[in-house]
Amino acid sequence: MALPVAITTEDKIKMLMREGINKNADWSEAAHYDIRKPNFVIIHHTAQHSIAQTIRTFQLEHTKVSAHYVIGKDGRVVQMLNDYLRSWHAGRSKWGNITDMNSVSLGIELDNNGREPFPDAQINALLTLLDTLKAKYQIPFTNFLGHADVAPARKNDPSVFFPWKRLADRGFGVWYDESNLVPPADNFNYVDALRIIGYDVSNLHAAIVAFKRKFIVTDVGKELTDYDRRVLYNLYRRYF
Structure with a gap:
């Protein structure tokens, strides 16, 4: 009679890694990860020149990403x-009271150098993937973010070219009501509003730029205009 084959902890991890929910995706294993539970999705652009280059970057020991x-x-x-493994994609980051976004999030990298629009085929594939992830893990619509949202002083991805409104229209992220941009109340505190939404305001100018890169797009200066404040006020009211 054949003896049972012992399965090592390493083998169990390898088996778990290959049980991804996206059965149609290609598989190429990254080298850096821990175990974690997803409740956020963080979207990035690669700032590299090809998908092959990015895959290689994630497989090199010294990159630690x-x-x-x-x-x-x-x-x-x-x-x-x-999805249950903790990847190293967010780095030093903060959203609300969470200071370790890697432990609670899924990282999605889009092949894009940061200076070009995102093709429809790429965004359509992203939307299909997000549909699956949202349903699988019951991720709240407010928890679909960009890398710049959680690391405003360090990152600018996924750039001003990323179609956040298109995602929000599908239930991935928050957008403002363009038909109802009323002036803020007299006691409106824009710093508190940014904080309540989730931004780390320890570097206020960086938080403002990250907010404007995502929601204003055409102006990414360090000061909020009257229009910017109306947009922020509209978004802020969605969190109550």
Whole structure:
């Protein structure tokens, strides 16, 4: 009679890593991760020149970075870690009271150098993936963020070219009501509003720029205009 084969802890982890929820995605394993539970999705652009370069970056020992998914310009989805594993994509980051975003989030990298629009095929693939992740893990619509949201002093991805409104219209993230941009109340505190939404305001100018890069797009200066304050006020009221 054949003896049972012992399964090591390492083998169990490898099996778990290959049980990704996206069965149609290619598989290429990243090297850097811990175990964690997802409740946020953080979207990045790669700032590199090809999906192959990014995959290679996530497999080199010295880079110490990774993500759960990489999406190419043609819509190809590569899953690099199981969703339950903690990838190293957010770095030094903060959203609300959470100071370790890697432990609670899924990282999605879009093949884009940060200076170009995102092709429809890529965004359509992203939306399909987000549909699956949101349903699978019951991720709140407010918890779909960009890297710049959680690290405003360090990062600018996924850049002003990213279609946040298109995502929000599908239930991934928050957008403002363009038909109801009323002046803020007299006692409106824009710093508190940014903090309540989730931004780290310890570097206030960086938080303002991150907010404007995402919601204003055409002006990413360090000061809030009257229009910017109306947008912020509209968004702030959605959190009550």
